[in-house]
Amino acid sequence: MAKEGQWTDQNIEVIIGVMLRVGVLLAAAVVFGGALCYLVKYGHQPTDYRVFHGEPANLRSVTQTVRSAFQLECRGIMQFGLLLLILTPIARVAFSVVAFEKEKDRMYVIMTLIVLANLCYSLIGT
Amino acid sequence: MNLLVSSLLIWLVSAVAGFLGALTGLGGGVVLVPLLSLLFHVDIRYAVGASLVSVIATSSGAASAYVREGFSNIRIGMFLEIATTFGAIVGAFLAAKTPSQAIAIVFGLVLLFSAYYSFKTQHDHSDNRPPDRLATRLKLNGSFPGSKGVREYNVYHVPAGFSLMFGAGVLSGLLGIGSGAVKVLAMDQAMRIPFKVSTTTSNFMIGVTAAASAGVYLHRGYIDPGLAMPVMLGVLAGSLLGTRILVKAKVRRLRLVFAAVVVALGVEMIYHGITGRM
Numbered sequence: 076m077a078k079e080g081q082w083t084d085q086n087i088e089v090i091i092g093v094m095l096r097v098g099v100l101l102a103a104a105v106v107f108g109g110a111l112c113y114l115v116k117y118g119h120q121p122t123d124y125r126v127f128h129g130e131p132a133n134l135r136s137v138t139q140t141v142r143s144a145f146q147l148e149c150r151g152i153m154q155f156g157l158l159l160l161i162l163t164p165i166a167r168v169a170f171s172v173v174a175f176e177k178e179k180d181r182m183y184v185i186m187t188l189i190v191l192a193n194l195c196y197s198l199i200g201t
Numbered sequence: 202m203n204l205l206v207s208s209l210l211i212w213l214v215s216a217v218a219g220f221l222g223a224l225t226g227l228g229g230g231v232v233l234v235p236l237l238s239l240l241f242h243v244d245i246r247y248a249v250g251a252s253l254v255s256v257i258a259t260s261s262g263a264a265s266a267y268v269r270e271g272f273s274n275i276r277i278g279m280f281l282e283i284a285t286t287f288g289a290i291v292g293a294f295l296a297a298k299t300p301s302q303a304i305a306i307v308f309g310l311v312l313l314f315s316a317y318y319s320f321k322t323q324h325d326h327s328d329n330r331p332p333d334r335l336a337t338r339l340k341l342n343g344s345f346p347g348s349k350g351v352r353e354y355n356v357y358h359v360p361a362g363f364s365l366m367f368g369a370g371v372l373s374g375l376l377g378i379g380s381g382a383v384k385v386l387a388m389d390q391a392m393r394i395p396f397k398v399s400t401t402t403s404n405f406m407i408g409v410t411a412a413a414s415a416g417v418y419l420h421r422g423y424i425d426p427g428l429a430m431p432v433m434l435g436v437l438a439g440s441l442l443g444t445r446i447l448v449k450a451k452v453r454r455l456r457l458v459f460a461a462v463v464v465a466l467g468v469e470m471i472y473h474g475i476t477g478r479m
Contacts, residue, residue, distance in 0.1 A: 084275065084276075085271065087275065088268045088269060088271065088273075088275060089268075089269055091265075091268055091275070092264075092265040092266070092268040092269045093265070094265075095261040095262070095264055095265040095268070095408070096261075096262070096265040098261060099258055099261045099262050099265070099437070102258070103258070103433070103434060103437055106426075106430055106433060106434060107434060109426070109430070110208075110430045110431075110434070113204075113426075113427065113430070114204065114205050114208060117204055118203065118204050118205035118208075119203050119204070119205065120203060120204050121202070121203055121204070122202060122203065122204045122207045122208075122427075124241070124242070124243040124244055124247050124248075124425070124428055125242050125243070125244060126244060127244040127246045127247060128422075129421065129422030129423075130422035130423075130424065130425055131422075134422075134424075134426065135419060135420055135421075135422050136419070136420060137419075140419075150426045150427060151426075153426035153427070153429075153430050154424070154426040157254050157424060157426060157429055157433065158419075160254055160257050160258055160261075160433070161254065161257060161412050161415045161416070161419070162412075163257065163261050163408065163412075164257060164260075164261060164408035164409040164411075164412040165409075165412055167261075167408070167409070168279075168282075168409060171275070171279060180340075182339075182340075183276065183279060183340075186279055186280055186283060187279055189283050190279065190282045190283055190286050190409065193283075193286035193287060193289075193290060193413055194286060194409070194412055194413055194416070196290070196416075197286075197289075197290050197293070197412075197413050197414065197415070197416030197417050198412075198415075198416035198419070199416070
């Protein structure tokens with residue numbers, strides 16, 4: 076098969092499938108790791124989600140979440156795992172930009188960039 | 202109840218929801234928010250946040266399997282994701298402005314619709330009409346591996362489908378669900394896309410739609426890791442198991458039971474919304 080021929084819709088679908096699976100499993104593993112730490116440390120404390128307080132600032136943004144995960148805070152690690160989960164479909168869309176570009180499909184490159192812009196706006200811009 | 206016990210209970214309930222959701226095709230996400238808020242008395246905003254991230258997990262997990270089978274159409278998916286992601290951002294902003302009671306009522310109505318829609322007969326439209334010009338220009342027409350070789354299909358009513366997808370996105374962002382039922386409605390009923398392609402492409406799109414509101418939720422402080430953790434791990438484990446045994450199981454009666462549960466939760470949500478006990 077010629078090198079250009081490797082970028083068919085079928086091959087792209089296979090790569091996307093692998094990306095999604097790896098992303099979800101990685102995210103689940105990180106969340107699980109954080110959960111062990113969290114439950115060992117705070118498992119005996121009472122819970123109450125009846126009243127909405129909103130999360131503290133260190134778990135509300137991408138940079139703050141990464142920071143608190145690297146400081147090995149249990150809740151930060153779990154939030155970082157959830158962030159990896161949110162990033163999984165975003166990575167899929169980013170990859171699709173490249174894939175459509177390789178297929179020389181200008182119209183779909185633009186459409187995919189619009190979707191990617193929406194996702195980035197939500198994650199960073201709001 | 203301490204944190205360890207409540208986390209295990211929430212994990213268990215989420216696993217059952219994910220399992221039944223995958224088996225019956227109704228999706229587990231739609232019952233999570235009512236279960237969390239009615240059973241565990243979780244504030245609806247935390248419940249919606251936890252549900253939304255779990256929806257990303259199940260959608261991406263299932264999509265990774267379907268995408269390889271060649272049923273889902275990545276072009277239809279990407280084109281319609283423009284509408285769903287815009288809608289999802291709008292929905293997530295609306296969530297902050299809408300009183301919990303109103304959210305509960307809308308949620309109840311969506312539950313009732315999902316239950317009703319899961320019983321629609323799954324037959325494909327085989328209108329032998331000439332291809333739609335807009336759909337052709339957007340390269341939406343496709344093919345999939347059918348029982349008698351590769352089957353080609355055409356896509357119609359693109360503007361109607363696109364608008365419905367915007368609505369599906371708004372609901373997803375407002376309620377923290379995948380709104381799979383509305384997505385399938387848009388593709389299957391409006392755009393005349395074969396049922397199998399509609400359901401798998403819908404699944405494929407749900408993760409991206411949910412990710413579009415997840416960012417807004419994160420900044421609003423709706424995503425509590427302590428609550429989202431057991432929900433996400435539970436739903437993921439349940440739905441992976443559910444898809445495994447889906448082929449062997451007889452789901453007709455199970456779907457009936459699960460749909461009854463969904464209807465009951467829907468009525469309960471509407472009741473709680475109207476009486477203001479949310």
